[in-house]
Amino acid sequence: MSKQPSSIAPIGVFDSGVGGLSVLKAVRKVMPQEHLLYVADSANAPYGDRHVGFIEGRALAIAQFLVESNAKAIVVACNTATAVAIEKLRSTYRLPIIAMEPAIKPAVRLTKSQIIGVLATRRTLESPAVADLCRLYGENTRIILQPCPGLVEQVERGEADTEFTRQLLGRYIAPLLAEGADTLVLGCTHYPFLEPQIRRLVGDQITIVEPSTAVARQLERRLMGCINVASAGMPQEHFYTTGAVDKAHALVSRLWGESVNVQGLV
Template sequence: MADTGSIGIFDSGIGGLPIAREIHRLLPGEDIAYVADTHHAPYGEKSDAAILARAFAVTDFLVTRQAKAIVVACNTATTTCIRALRERYALPFIGVEPGIKPAVLNSRSGVVGVLATPKTLVTESFLSLAAKVAGNVKMEVMPCPELVRQVESLQLDCPQARQVVAQYVQPLLDRGADTIVLGCTHYVHLKPLIAEVAGPGVTIISTEEAVARETRRRLSQENRLRPTSADTVGQTAFFSNGDPQRFRDQVQTLWGQCDIIGAFPATV
């Protein structure tokens, strides 16, 4: 019998919303429970142990929301602890990783730029992936400690945002990159601005559509897809342990109308 629970999604903030939107588009009949662990953001500045503790805490909360699968919608959390999550919980976990492989296949100049948090760029998972798929393509990495804060403050298309984006993107262009990978889910909110700064000859790679397809595949494989009709629309619920009004503004700006906006205890 198919599972009628919710699809749990979490990130250190609002970075996972583009993934949630793609999942909702692909599986409109499924309930979604999204957690922004804003009180403990950004994950990219925390130790492995701290990130793992947060992942366990958020997962425990999502289990109380009847999660039947959990999407770790954060590159840093995925590379740091998804293996431990899969060992601890009897649930499907879908992670995210930078789209290096499609970027390598796309590049004509033989140079791929990667924008990511400092933490992601030094994880064994990222380094292993880059070494495995790079081949003869040169990988130029750029740690971007300020971009998450730009997104969380909804500074997505203003002179300050353009200046911050340019300081990270221009060095990659100077090194010959014709393809840029967004190695943090938060950066997808800045994708139009990054593309504008990079110029029409540069391809920007993000992975929210691939993550949504993998979520559908895993749920189908484990017979956990909800039976739906053409007009069935699932419930969307969003939770944060940050400032409630700020989170409401973020969700309404980036998502629009939703069913529930609630609190996730900061002490959890």
């Protein structure tokens, strides 16, 4: 059971690895006074091909750590963990828990060709949540679901901008463009860190959609009345990893944009 939250309590954010930093950046931009806790479960990344029970267990363990750290809300900054574990998390904890989902709804509004491509992990694309989104918003739009094995691993290795990564992206994106897709949905929080490479591949005429800002806005709405508007001292970020700390320090610092301290978490 969670404690009664206060406005100065931190917001907890977690992902299977470093991808959720794309969401953390959006939260920091939308809610600049908040204290933030981030957990990268990099020892177990990627979640995309993991067993459902394993993913649920990891989500519950990390959520428990964040609750014990007095988080006033949790953002599940992972589409796969959301698809597998969000109901269990919400039935276990009383604090606000914000979910991720591929930005299919806004993509349908933006497409002119009525064809969109969704890039995500296999587990996310096979989830009932994505099936529901396609059913709700795909009546007049063709939605092509493209699993992208290997992309999460490239980001986790710090190899987002390598020739092999570009080859993988080309392999996954070329068929979507050939089918006439004019809008691409980045359905994994790791993929925004690949957006510069994607943009070089697809040019300026293709719309790229990802939900991090929308998630941050939803968090802000859920915390209305419990927002930290006058922090004592500078707002802080604390970073944790279940992987190798030295490697995480270099990678998280690079993706976050400044040198940060990363602590180990079992």
